[in-house]
Amino acid sequence: MIVFRYLSRELLVTLSAVSAVLLVIIMSGRFIKYLAQAAQGLLDPGVLFLIMGYRMPGFLQLILPLGLFLGILLAYGRLYLDSEMTVLSATGMSQKRLTLYTLFPATLVALLVAWLSLGLAPKGVAEVDRIFNEQDALTEFDTLMPGRFQTMKNGTRVTYTQGLSADRGELSNIFISEKRLSTAGEERGITVLVAESGRQEIQPDGSRYLILQNGYRYDGTPGDADYRAIRYDTYGVLLPRPEISSELSEREAIPTRELFGSDDPRLQTELQWRLSIPLLVFVVTLLAVPLSRVNPRQGRFLKLLPAILLYMAYLGVLIAARGALDKGRIPQAVGLWWVHGIFLLIGVGMLYWESVTLAFDRRRAMREVRHAQA
Structure with missing residues (x-):
């Protein structure tokens, strides 16, 4: 239990730090975009922080899986670099047990992401749409600022x-x-x-x-x-009305409970996407645990770049499959689940690769010993 609390604390602290940095970067970019619209008189400056607050759940639902992925790589990488994992392995800590311990905080993150994806994010998008509609109803006179062209x-x-x-x-x-x-x-x-x-x-x-x-x-x-x-x-x-463009689609604002009973393929795609984000948390956990294992001589950042490329490939394929599902190129029965299945197999394969390799090396050594004795 002490080891479990220690690993969970290390993981959650790193996850919080990484997610906070990513959230600041993403929100800064969006805030600059909305600030430019406010400077042009297209948005009321008083609603900027309100819009950012409503958009935060949508940002967090995508940031937290990446933050967990990077948190596992950085936290466990440091433990391997400081030989703490070597000590834990000597006391019976296997890759399977380490993965099991990691799945507990990952489950908390998945529940939080599910709450954001299925509940808060659609409500936030609906509120942002309402604000944009109110701003779109304003005239040039309503957004005019004295002393400014x-x-x-x-x-x-x-x-x-x-x-x-x-x-x-x-x-x-x-x-x-x-x-x-x-x-x-x-x-x-x-x-x-x-x-x-x-x-x-x-x-x-x-x-x-x-x-x-x-x-x-x-x-x-x-x-x-x-x-x-x-x-x-x-x-x-x-007086013309300001033309405000919103990057949000209408279906993103539909409550999740309405998506379950819909026969519209586009709404079913949206439902599968919302369900895929919490599932993404568990899959990236299985990918990150074996990738976090590094040799102290090689450094903790050796596998960081390949791991990030693997995560980008996972998310990129998932987004591409979402677009293909929207256009009817993929059957609804297949949906997005095949993407998760492929990367789940990759994660399980990497997780058991070390055990298979050790068993193979042990059998080869035994054969060599028997051959030498004969």
Whole structure:
């Protein structure tokens, strides 16, 4: 029991450290992406941390299996390097018993991943979709920030206001530049609007206009002297809605209980994917335990690169099989289970390879002894 607690503690501490580093790296990349959308006025800066919080279960369900895999390699690799595993082997610690001890913390990780994959992650995706839909319903006026040039309509419009009231009802010193495009998408010049003040006006059909007052409109092409200037007292500009793209699919937000009773092949693929992630934990555990065995003279990182390549191959084949299952190239009855079966056999083969090799060497030595005695 003391050895079990020691191994579990070493494994869980390394798992937590590796997973924390991976989570920071992945969340930083996504946060930068959302921050760029907020800087363009496509997202309200106030919802950035809310989005990241709802996306965290989806990140963790993929990070924890990799963290466990690397945690076993690093933790057990250190024990082999410090000859602690040699001492444990001398007291009767075999590869089978080591694997059995490792499966206990792996089961805890698998239960956590199952909770994330089947429960929290779909709820988080649904909340993120709701936030994006709310942001998509906003207009340029709602996301406008004073003192900042804001790009809208795929870069064809640039808006600037020097001042904005607390209730976002009044603007001052407004500048709007918009490219005029033909029906074929060709640029036909630029329209520039400047105004002393402006306000938002909602029409009965729900469309919103920015009503500009006391300003000028300039129409022309940069570099040409042919342009037109119009002074106006009141001018209305239609406010477009921000175009926010979400990388999430709708089926990722469907609760797991609804997937069980569905006959839709795409939903069945999603269900198999969610079930595959907890199963991934057990398979990578069987792969990592034999790969963690290193010679102290060779160093703890000798097998790290091949092990990572094996894990990438496992996950890559699983993702490819998911795409093929979506397109109907793989029968639903076969599903994703064959991928787990292949790598499970690889793990079991590596686990028993040492025992088979030792038994073969022992039999060969006995034959040589018998031959020498004869």
